[in-house]
Amino acid sequence: MRNISDVIEQHLKRILQESPTGSIEIQRSELADLFQCVPSQINYVINTRFTIEKGYIVESKRGGGGFIRIRKGQIVNRAKLQELLTEELIGDSISQSVGHSIIDRLLEEGIINSREALLMKTATSRSVLGVELELRDQLRANILKHMIAAILIR
Structure with a gap:
């Protein structure tokens, strides 16, 4: 239900x-x-x-x-999307829930497939990033920014 x-x-x-x-x-x-x-x-x-x-x-x-x-929101082009995601939404630190929401959006928009989404979520999950909270959110942000850059330049 x-x-x-x-x-x-x-x-x-x-x-x-x-x-x-x-x-x-x-x-x-x-x-x-x-x-x-x-x-x-x-x-x-x-x-x-x-x-x-x-x-x-x-x-x-x-x-x-x-x-x-x-x-x-409409995605105008990949460069603008990368700028929005990395500079405005992700920044220097990001929580797991917000990071996973961004990944879900990329999946919904067809920018990534379900396998890529699963890999991104796994790589940025708190269970994998086993360090203290502040450092973990910074590490997650750095990983997400680099993954998004790699995906959007293909």
Whole structure:
């Protein structure tokens, strides 16, 4: 049985995919009514499942008549993608969960295949990088940057 967060995520992804503009505008309260949940559940789904590292851009306007706009970021070219990933998203340090979200995005976009994704996730997992946390996140960032560079220049 899927949980309510999975159901909300799939609903949003489906209407986003069907959108001719590539973006959707939703009202948090209307979506909460539709799924019979609290509005904070909608916030949780958007904040955890529609992040920049997963390829989404989220904008919001608060107050009466406010909305949340979600759009799928488009990959313009490999050089821009490499710059975005290595400089803005990965930086000098990255957690396992954020790193794996980036790998999932590369897989979804068809930039890597499932075997490459598995290898990248294995090489950057906490069980393989058996050093203290701060050093581990720095090492993971360095490994990911070099893997991405190698993939994007092929």
